[in-house]
Amino acid sequence: MPLTKLRQLRRKGSYWHLHRYEFDLDSPAVQQILDASARGGGPGPALVEVNLPDLDAMRASSKELTDRKYEQLKERIGARDITAYLIRTAEGEWAGYCHLAFNRFDDRYLSHVVRLREDQTLFVDTQVFKPFRRRGLQTFSVGRRCQLAGERGLRTGVVVLNDKNTASRAAYSHVGIRPVRKLTLVRPFKIMIQTPVLGRG
16 A cells, blocks of 8 residues: 555545435425525526537536536436536526436546435536525525426435535535435545444435
8 A cells, every 4th residue: 555645644635524315306395495496476597408509508608617517518418317407597697507317326526336226316416606606596406306306206316415515415405305324535545435324224
């Protein structure tokens, strides 16, 4: 084992602490989220399944959409096991993106593979661009994806959240997330350690 990597284990940030959560897609809170997003009389925000014209429009309007993410979203147009959505504000501006994954998701960034049951979907890879934060768009994206997944006959949502990501934890708290796995990413070795939460399977 290289000595340099062993030394890295002592550095701040060498360990990331996360949890895997589950939640019910048909929670009464889902409709409350959607109703709150539609207040004001006019049309509210929307999730638009990724397509090339809208993706190009997002690229032109936001410097936060990197070339790498643009190409990744482009590759996901029409993909079978993951659906990408573009987040559009009530005013028609492109504000970010989010995803639903099915069957299995290999998260190379976290060195973590999530295998899903037939009735589950993984909420993953969400970003709201900085000018549009603190407007409830991430919470809306959670509620709307719950609705869309429910229309596909799915019952349970799954999400992996970093313990320090208070904004995402707040957004998902509205739908009653339940911790089912404690995860520790050992970053120098790209190893994810999983531990069941006490009282869970």
